[in-house]
Amino acid sequence: MNDLSNTPLAPAPAPVINRADYRPPAWLVPEIALDFALSLDATRVKSTLKVERNAAADGSATLRLNGDGLVAQEVLVDGQAHNDWRMEGGDLLIDLPGDAHEISVETVINPAANTQLSGLYASNGMLCTQCEAEGFRRIAFFPDRPDVLSVYSVRMAGDKSAFPVLLSNGNPVAAGEAADGTHLAEWHDPWPKPSYLFALVAGDLVATRDQFVTRSGRTVDLAIYVRAGDEARTGHAMRSLIASMKWDEEVYGREYDLDLFNIVAVADFNAGAMENKGLNIFNTRYILADPETATDADYDAIEGVVAHEYFHNWSGNRVTCRDWFQLSLKEGFTVLRDQQFSADMGSAPVKRIEDVRILRAAQFPEDSGPLAHPIRPDSYQEISNFYTATVYNKGAEVIRMMTVLAGLDRFRKGTDLYFERHDGEAATCEDFVKAIEDGAGLDLAQFRRWYAQAGTPRVDVSLVHEGETATLTLRQTVPPTPGQPEKLPMVIPLRTALFDRATGKHRGEELLVLTEAEQSWAFDGFAQAPVLSINRGFSAPVAIRSPSSNEDLVFLAEHDDDPFARYEAMQQLVVQHLVAAVEGQLSDAERDAGRRAIGDAIAAVLADPALDDLMRGELLILPGESYLAEQIPAVDPSRVHDEREALKGWLGTTLGAAWRDLHDRCSAVPYSLSAEARGARKLKTLALVFLAAADAGEAARRAKAQYDAADNMTDRQGALMVLCGLETPERATALADFHDRFAGNMLVIDKWFSLQAGSLHPHAIDHVKALAEHADFTLTNPNRVRALYITFAANAGAFHAADGEGYKLLADLILQLDPINGNVAARCVPPLGRWRKVEPGRAKLMREQLERIAAVPDLSRDVREQVTRSLEG
Structure with missing residues (x-):
């Protein structure tokens, strides 16, 4: 008999969930029917579950239905009122005698009060869902775990004037209207899916429509739903969807399997988008685009x-x-697939460089900090904290290494086998690796360490030339990470070439596979020492430590036929110089020689007629401050900032005429989405960046002229970005014009916030404080929070102010935001968690702010775990 209150108990401290403790679910749910009576503040949900005892489990008679903040209004078992149930934390537990039952539970939820944006919530009068990872338990009591797959039937009813569009997963099966102004829709998804893929949208929306004919001849209806007035900005997203469907058929043999595919764009969304079966829900920033409001980078992001x-x-x-320990199974693999797609749609070399730049900026610091974890973690407290660059981006790189080892054709055989074996199943990372192993004919026993060991492997390189033999020796180490003090050698595939200095050519590329702590390879027939090009194409996600001379790096920057290796030579040339400068290791003569070498390499890139402008732009971008700081223990971030800016200023002055000519040339290219025009826009703003570091007046004049003449957001934003970093009257004029011009457009006003928060202006902290009080700022919209505070945290020159004001500003935000949206607040913690990487004075200030956050007793689980690991890791 249930003698307890039906009110959920306060949540206990989050337990540690261990991968080794996995057990199959005691009960399966082959079918679920959901009946929604929709309302912004009181949606009634009746869930009817057909449950079956799982023969593969431990035979428990207790059915556990996860819940979070739910109150059961009524519980029925096989159609009869049932009082023999109890609450454990937020979960509803029912003891059942037989092997199969029908369970019905009714709850009432308040979407308008759901500021966490998890489960069913309201966004500007619209109802929508986000259920990954554990949001479904905020909608209905259910075994909310990814290995419980169910066929869903959904019925929705609500006020037609408030919710004229009613969408869910699968295919529509019925619709109707009532005399009281309500209407209903019924949807059925024939494909079993876990609860995290459930979706519902109800609101006043308009659709852009198209169709796609699959390779087997089926016609799929496509629709992108947006707010009225936004439909004109959905064309690029629709074209990207159609291109994706065609590409997946051609490259991976995957055909779409429902009669329709719907996308809904939502302004309030914690993530970028969600892959709910047949009903993808997107953050508006990844759907809406036109030349006036979206940059070239926005277009690329939407496509990807x-x-x-x-x-x-x-x-x-x-x-x-x-x-959820297997998260990289779906995310790492799918990131690789979207990277391959984007490479095929545009410039493959540029895409590869962009992907590596993101990896180094986001994942390498994660791998070397207190939050380091393998791509298949061993434990967690809050799964939302593991939607990380490690799981996504490093996960993609690990699978990419399989394509390097197998070749694309054999890798495709492996993925075909994977889909054939596990279609309709909840699989593991091991299942994927085994399928590639079997399909491609590889031995991946040692390779599996990439799934188990955290940390970025370091490969030290030595090339010795004696007589006519060059001997290459590679030594690998994987640094200690929290919980993993000692590591075993990894499998590291390195595409390599040796260049002849006289001819500027190499004999052919070789794949060297490093499997031991140290290995050597001998290459004969070199009368003089060759120039080494290694990890071409970034064939392995490792840190190469090679004592290459400036002469060799300039040689590779001019001659290497691998675009990534050429980019890498430019990067290493700058990194070696700036790291030595920051550490005080350069004499005046050495500083001058280093700058001249960099200037010569950049001048060669500027003059090279064989380069397209998109690639030229990549070669000219200096390494970021965060990546530079990663190379230096106990770094003083202000030293990194000052040395990088000094180099920019020297290059801006020394090559001033070339930058002015480049800006003039590129300004004459009319707007289009062609590669030529996109490259010109990239270089146009990049020229301003170097000029601004050398001659603020000249840069301000040119930037204001570019801003005033702009007929597209790429040029306008680029010019405003440069102006934001200058103390010049043009700055205030342009900022005011930008805000007035785009007032009411949330995505563009996000850019206005972000440009100021990320600027080089000496008073950037004061600007951020003022912007936090601006009428357009809100803590309830994740995009707006990220635009201001995440951008600021990445602005090393401002965030790392010596007095710690930047650290306090971020900690204040975390404490203010956590009760509203713990998921977004937790994403703001990692910049403070980097305290071990900076010099002792700043480290103390950063740690103090983490301790201040930790002292708050009622933190969300999301923030509590991030702060605790940042302090203890």
């Missing part, structure tokens, strides 16, 4: 994210995760 979520239909939905 639309593709990513569509590709999940197979790598995530048809084959899903057994448990």
Whole structure:
């Protein structure tokens, strides 16, 4: 008999969930029916579950239905009122005698009060859902775990004037209207799916429509739903969706499996997008675009994210995760697929460089900090904290290494086998590796360490030339990470070439596979010492430590036929110089020689007629401050900032005429989405960046002229970015014009906040404080929070102010935001968690702010775990 209150108990401290403790679910739910009576503040949900005892489990008679903040209004078992149930934390537990039952539970939820944006919530009068990872338990009591797959039937009813569009997963099966102004819709998804893929949208929306004919001849209806007035900005997203569907058929043999595919754009969203089966829900920033409001980078991001979520239909939905420790099974693989797609749609070399730049900026610091974890973690407290660059981006690189080892054709055989074996199942990372192993004919026993060991491997390089033989010796180490003090050698595939100095050519590329702590390879026939090009194409996600001379790096920057290796030579040339400068290791003569070498390499890139402008732009971008800081223990971030700015100023002065000519040339190229025009826009702003570091007046004049003449957001934002970093009257004029011009457009006003928060202006902290009080700022919209505070935290020159004001500003934000949206607040913690990497004075100030946050007793689980690990890791 239930003699307890039906009110959920206060949540206990989050337990540690261990991968080794996985057990199959005691009960399965082959079918679920959901009946929604929709309302912004009181949605009634009746869930009817057909449950079956799982023969593969431990035979428990207790059915555990996860809940979070839910109150059961009524519980029925096999149609009868049932009082023999109890609450454990937020979960509802029912003891059942037989092997199969029908369970019905009714709850009432308040979407308008759901500021966490998890579960069913309201966004500007619209109802929508976000259920990954554990949001479904905020909607209905259910075994909310990815290995419980169910066929869903959904019925929705609500006020037609408030919710004229009613959408869910699968295909529509019925619709109707009532005399009281309500209407209903019924949807059925024939494909079993876990609860995290459930979706519902109800609101006043308009649709852009198109169709796609699959390779087997089926017609799929496509629709992108947005607010009225935004439909004109959905064309690029629709084209990207159609291109994705075609590409997935051609490259991976995957065909879409429902009669329609819907996308809904939502302004309030914690993530970028969600791959719910047949009903993808997107952050508006990854759907809406036109030349006036979206940059070239926005266009690329939309194309990539639309593709990513569509590709999940197979790598995530048809084959899903057994448990959340396997998250990289779907995310790492799908990131690789969207990277391959984007490379095929545009410039493959530029895309590869962009992907590596993101990895180094986001994942390498994660791997070397207190939050380091393998791509398949061993434990967690809050799963939302493991939606990380390690799981996504490093996960993609690990699978990319399989393509390097197998070749694309054999890798495709492995993925075909994976989909064939596990279609309709909840699989593991091991299942994927085994399928590639079997399909491609590889031995991946040692390779599996990439899934188990955290940390970025370091490869030290030595090339010795004697007589006519060059001997290459590679030594690998994987640094200690929290919980993993000692590591075993990894499998590291390194595409390598040796260049002849006289001819500027190499004999052919070789794949060297490093499997031991130290290995050597001998190469004959070199009368003089060759120039080494290693990790070409970034074939392995490792840190190469090679004592290359400036002469060799300039040689590679001019002659290497691998675009990434050429980029890498430029990067290493600058990194070696700036690291030595920051550490005080350069004499005046050495500083001058280093700058001249960098200037010569950049001048060669500027003059090279064989380069397209998109690639030229990549070669000219200096390494970021965060990446430079990663190379220096106990770094003084202000020293990094000052030395990098000094180099920019020297280059801006020394090559001033070339930068002015480049800006003039590129300004004459009319707007289009062609590669030529996109490259010109990239270089146009990059020229301003170097000029601004050398001659603020000249840069301000040119930037203001570019801003005033702009007929597209790329040029306008680029000019405003440069002006934001200058103390010049043009700055205030342009900022005011930008805000007035785009007032009411949330995505563009996000840019206005972000440009100021990330600027080089000496008073950037004061600007951020003022912007936090601006009428357009809100803590309830994740995009707006990220635009201001995440951008500021990445602005090393401002965030790392010596007095610690930047650290306090971020900690204040975390404490203010946590009760509203713990998920977004937790994402703001890692910049403070980097305290071990900076010099002792700043480290103490950063740690003090973490301790201040930790002292708050009622932190969300999300923030509590991040702060605790940052302090203890």
